[in-house]
Amino acid sequence: MLGEEPVVFEATVPTGTYRRTPDWLHLYRRELPAGSVGEAWDLPTTSPALTLLDCVAVSAGDAADRLVDENLRRRVPPQEVADLCASGKRGTAAMRRQLREAALDFASEPERLFARALARRGVHMFPNESVGPYVCDFVDKASRTIIEIDGREFHSEPGVFRQDRRRQNSLLLDKWLILRYAAADVFGRLDECADEAAAVVLRRRRQLRHRRSR
Structure with a gap:
């Protein structure tokens, strides 16, 4: 977990996945490239770099800034994030700005x-x-x-x-x-x-x- 325990849980799932979810669960659909999915607590999880990219895509202001500052390099390798930004995925424009301005x-x-x-x-x-x-x-x-x-x-x-x-x-x-x-x-x-x-x-x-x- 990259931040504080949330009230609403957000998850990234492959495109084409559709499920009825409770109010406390939000799903975001995107293509998941090879190597971007791992496992934790017997659950499939996206890589730390992709998780950070997805979080920045749905966050704003100081919440996004703080998330990046507290996790980039300490938990997430900057080069892995930069490689994802080169792919042009959703959220990469905001993430590129974060890479330029991050306080490491x-x-x-x-x-x-x-x-x-x-x-x-x-x-x-x-x-x-x-x-x-x-x-x-x-x-x-x-x-x-x-x-x-x-x-x-x-x-x-x-x-x-x-x-x-x-x-x-x-x-x-x-x-x-x-x-x-x-x-x-x-x-x-x-x-x-x-x-x-x-x-x-x-x-x-x-x-x-x-x-x-x-």
Whole structure:
């Protein structure tokens, strides 16, 4: 199961299958290619990749985003989903967008939301990436930009606060730009924060490319 236990059960069945069903069971019919059906608990099941594709096809908004973010790579190989998208099945347009915008390897809900917001603006940054001895929330090496999402309950602890200052000084001296956003602002002012961060990253990418080309 990829998400929370549902009130309504939805199932994928081969085309040509017709059954009267109770109100709590919805059937979706599609061609099932070889290798896309397995077995669990003595029941035939679609592969995780096809299951995710089908779920995205009938979901919308944050429900679909969260389902993809929580399962892609962790439970479902991205390449298998990409291969299904190449087949042009129902739902592949929405799934292609999900593959472009998915927040992979996020460690917190603010990180997940911020990664998606950046991706929608054409900025894909690696989360939880190492820069020297430090692990940073988001890293863009092309622009030498680091983005940190700070939760007050963690970063205000005295020892963590002092370590953050030493860490930030070290990165700044190594010519990294560090943008910091409070988790509360990510929840309350996501678009404003993401607009600012994306603009900075794209501008610094252009500037560094120009310097290297001279």
